[in-house]
Amino acid sequence: MRFKTWQPDFLWRPFGDAGRAIAFHCVGIAIQSGVLLVLALPWIYFVPTALWAVTVAVVVPSAAVVLAGPLLTRVQRARFRERLGVVVPAPAGLAERPGRPGIRQWLRSAPGRRQLRYHLLAGPLCALGGLVVLVLWATGGAAASIYVWLWVTPWQWRAENAGYVVKAAYVTAAGVALLYASAWLAKALARVDTRAANTLLGPSREEELTRRVADLAESRAGVVDAADAERRRIERDLHDGAQQRLVALAVNLGLAKATLGDLPEEARKVIDEAHREAKEAVAELNDLVRGLHPAVLEDRGLDAALSGVAARLPVPVRLSVSLRRRPSPTVEAVAYFVVSETLTNVVKHARASSADVTVEETRGRLLIAITDDGVGGADPSGVSGTGLTGLAKRVASVDGTFSCRSPLGGPTVVTVELPCAP
Amino acid sequence: MRAVIAEDSVLLRIGVVKVLEMAGFEVCAEEADAAGLLSAVEEHRPDIAVVDVRMPPGYTDEGVRAALVIRRQWPDTSVLLLSQYVEERYAVDLLAANTSGVGYLLKQRIADVEEFAESARTVAAGGTALDPQVVSQLLMRRHSDPLDRLTPRERDVLELMAGGRSNSGIAAELVVSESAVAKHINSIFTKLDLPRADADHRRVLAVLRFLGLANT
Structure with missing residues (x-):
């Protein structure tokens, strides 16, 4: 055989x-x-x-x-x-x-x-x-x-x-x-x-690589845009659904509280508690949803959306946005996300008494600088879990650069450059 | 007093109608979009239109634009804007044209039924009611001006005035006597160099100055 x-x-x-x-x-x-x-x-x-x-x-x-x-x-x-x-x-x-x-x-x-x-x-x-x-x-x-x-x-x-x-x-x-x-x-x-x-x-090898790079850039842009669109869709769904329902619930509880005067003390307490809980839930969901993709960003641009973010923070923020034209929606979304996340980090970790945000356009690049006077020590490698890696990744997804200088004792400076060619 | 409502969420619309009826309003129309709102205002000429900012078809700032049209075409109708988030730009748009008979509140404020009812009555009567968030956003932009001369307590009083509160309402909120509030208000008028005219007029001017919308 x-x-x-x-x-x-x-x-x-x-x-x-x-x-x-x-x-x-x-x-x-x-x-x-x-x-x-x-x-x-x-x-x-x-x-x-x-x-x-x-x-x-x-x-x-x-x-x-x-x-x-x-x-x-x-x-x-x-x-x-x-x-x-x-x-x-x-x-x-x-x-x-x-x-x-x-x-x-x-x-x-x-x-x-x-x-x-x-x-x-x-x-x-x-x-x-x-x-x-x-x-x-x-x-x-x-x-x-x-x-x-x-x-x-x-x-x-x-x-x-x-x-x-x-x-x-x-x-x-x-x-x-x-x-x-x-x-x-x-x-x-x-x-x-x-x-x-x-x-x-x-x-040739060079032509092949050029073509590959073009293909990859295109497919990545597609993925980034799709993720962005998905975020918008979730924001819209939450806004039209859960948010309105929760507000309606809080309103009804408020009405119950205001109109049912002759309730026993126990029942009044329960309604009070539910009313407060519902209002807190509304506020919490609002913060979450606004972080996704605020409607005002689409409608009025970065300046309007960021001033809303800055005003909501417990720390005074000086905001200066000078743009001659609006960047693409995806770049706008990334810029918004970076600033709002960084400011959230400032509030959570930096113990800062104030922060500065500047957004300007120079030679087709969108330059964003976020400075605070806090304790510093932010870890860009993300080991301490400050979410800086996530920010850097999101910036890199549109070919931007992200840097964070944060010596112990402060100040912390986050600089981001995003492409915003017309 | 008569009211018209524009809000695309049915559940919330029912809630708002109940609150307004409780506050003594007669609700003559309930609309779900800006076009419906405008024709309802034209038909009923209400004292107040309670308007959601984000409505079909675009779900962006339809309510703000409708509010501006209403204030221009039917000045007797006050507008109270409601929104999930307060946006400073929308507030500026709304207040730049006309500051009497306008309000801009977060939707979650409706849940505090009595305060909301008071705000709605203030706006319907030609006053101004702004959400504390609107006020803080409008203040963000300023750097140095006569307002910096105000003490923190005077600032609080002015903020509550902007929110459409009466002297007694402000006194209750800050837990001080009404005469103390009157003293603060006089001090504010002096510091802001407001002319000695009738009290209500000065009150409106102070609020405008506060919001950075009036220069004189």
Whole structure:
């Protein structure tokens, strides 16, 4: 059993992929033959002797091949995809269609000129290599099967060359070796061709990275916007639902308290308690919901929203916002979030007696500085759980920078830069 | 006195109607958006319109804009704005045009039924009722002005005046005698260089000065 499975695997494995590679080379040779045919076309019908005729016979077919560049690229890509299962990516933003505006752009662009290098140099060389492989393959095949060929020779020849059996054994061995070698060569050449195609037909590493960065930036912006929209939706839902219900509850309890004058002391106490609880719940929920995304931010912008935040704090805050135009809603939301969270931190941890907030726009950047005169010692690494890491992450999500200087003893300065290009 | 209500939350609208009826108002219309409010005011010409700031279709500042239209077109109708959060900008918009017969309160103040009823009556009678949060937000912006000459106690009194309280109301709130309140108010008038005219007029001017909305 073991012998049976071991034997064919070992012997046939080198030829497993060689068939595919050889088919791939055959298609390559066919394509290059087509190109060669175009180049040779004038010479088939007449042999030009005058200088102008030679020029025409060379220039016109060459120009035709160059103009067919985009088409050749597509054909080559199909060859790699169909024969090898290799997808050669197309460079971004390049029209690979025949046609006048497309061909001009194609010829001027760096990827287009790289593709032309493949069609005029790498492609023909690889096809030539493929031809060599085919010849070796055929030779190897013929040599390996020499006994078959000897069988069909006339018996007189065999009779005259008596030592042929031993010689043919050598030839067979050489043929088998050549078959193995050409199988290896076919695969190696296919690898070389694939690498050349990836380098010359596909986008360069730099173009690929540029495209990737653009894709990532776009998808991240989408995610950030979606999170922002989600926050708005939650704010709207809470505002329309739970908040109104709670206020209505507090109002009804207030009405009960005011109108039911002849209640026993016990019941009055319970209503009083419930009334106070309901009012506190309203205030608490208000603070939470406003932190999500205040409606006034959308409506009137940062200045209005931040002055609301500042006024609600128990610490006096000097606020100065000078913006010539409004940043994008996402940047506005991040700026609002950073300032309101930082001020909350100031109240919770800094034991400050006052704070300063400035928001200004300089050269397409939104600069935010939040300073307090508290005890300092805020830990930007977030080990002490002050939420600074969360702030830094939210800032980074829109390509902003976040820094926090907070020596022990204060003062604490948080500076944030956000992009706000028009 | 007659009132019109605009509030998109049905539950809360019912609550407000009950409170206003308890305060002696006759509620002639209940609306759910700004357009309905404006036509109801035109039809009923009420003494007061109690208006939610955030209403359909945009859910931003529809109520503030409707309030400005009402104050301009039907000056006999006072407007009391209600909002989940007090926004200084909305207050400035509202007060910049006209400061008599306007109010701006947090919704949660409705729960303190008696105080809310008093505020509503003050506004309906042409007075001003501002939420303490509005007042503190409006004060945020100022740096140096005659108001800095006021003592903290005088500031408290002025804040309560801005909230639409009467002298006796202020005295009860600060737990002082009514004559002490009168003394504070006189001191405020002097410090703010207000002309000796009738008391009510000076009272309004003091509040305006306090809010940074009047220069003289």
